[in-house]
Amino acid sequence: MDSKAAGAADRATHESLLMRTNWTDTLWSLRISRPADFRFEPGHYARLGLEQPDGSVLWRPYSIVSAPDDAALEFLVVRVAGGPFTQQLDQLAIGQPVLLDPAAYGFFIARQLLPGGTLWMLATGTGLGPYVSLLRTPGALHAFARVILVHSVRHRDDLAYRTEIEQAVASAPQGLTYIPVVTRDTVPGLPSARIPALIADGSLQDMAGVALTPDSSRVMVCGHPDFTADMRRLLGERGFTPCRRASPGSMLFEKYW
Ligand SMILES: NC(=O)c1ccc[n+]([C@@H]2O[C@H](COP(=O)([O-])OP(=O)(O)OC[C@H]3O[C@@H](n4cnc5c(N)ncnc54)[C@H](OP(=O)(O)O)[C@@H]3O)[C@@H](O)[C@H]2O)c1
Structure with missing residues (x-):
């Protein structure tokens, strides 16, 4: 786990999947709950985490698709062939948990x-x-x-x-x-x-x-x-x-x- 991910695991908030839109079998958008104090600008990315059976957390960065005034956070996801994170994300049902690093990152502003x-x-x-x-x-x-x-x-x-x-x-x-x-x-x-x-x-x-x-x-x-x-x-x-x-x-x- 990199140092950013290690810090994220300590600070993570527990969110849940609210909505999913399928564009194709391997491309979809997700909306997850958003903590009231999560701040970002368009162009920032968030880090999403999924708990693993051994108790560890797998983290991935995702650009935020939603606007800063949206009550939820939205992401566009493509399933990576053989990729453990997107395979697990693909199985997530509405209401199931996703971890969120409470900081937004990036310079694509x-x-x-x-x-x-x-x-x-x-x-x-x-x-x-x-x-x-x-x-x-x-x-x-x-x-x-x-x-x-x-x-x-x-x-x-x-x-x-x-x-x-x-x-x-x-x-x-x-x-x-x-x-x-x-x-x-x-x-x-x-x-x-x-x-x-x-x-x-x-x-x-x-x-x-x-x-x-x-x-x-x-x-x-x-x-x-x-x-x-x-x-x-x-x-x-x-x-x-x-x-x-x-x-x-x-x-x-x-x-x-
Ligand atoms: N590991 C990750 O985090 C991650 C994230 C996103 C995607 N991916 C991988 O990418 C796969 C497919 O994603 P995708 O459907 O979005 O496809 P993609 O391969 O990124 O293709 C999307 C578009 O980009 C074009 N493109 C590819 N290389 C280019 C280049 N050097 N210059 C200009 N245009 C280029 C493609 O053209 P062509 O049709 O001519 O190739 C296509 O029009 C996923 O299944 C996954 O394996 C991995």
């Missing part, structure tokens, strides 16, 4: 970016989660003139929260653009190449109708570790600057697993 211009929110898979939290939080994106949300998934059914996002677009038609990308099915009207390739050949910028330059754009990148590495390289070559604790930048990353 939009205000770390320079304000203004177009915000590109790029996600693969469950990396969508922090952006849903941002969209659900009134005022969280007011620093930006336009927002482009790009979500890349393997199959059409993996487009979690699609209806909710499309409703958000409809209520903010000028300010928010949603571009789903499906890489392993052919879906008429949707791109099927990976995000870095779509940026490299300019087709993502054409779809959004806006350029992707360090002067005019801020970029958040969340998801598969190879994706975040590829995007760091691509954006760095184009002159984007990373966010530092003391100085805002034009690109910000959250790497999963």
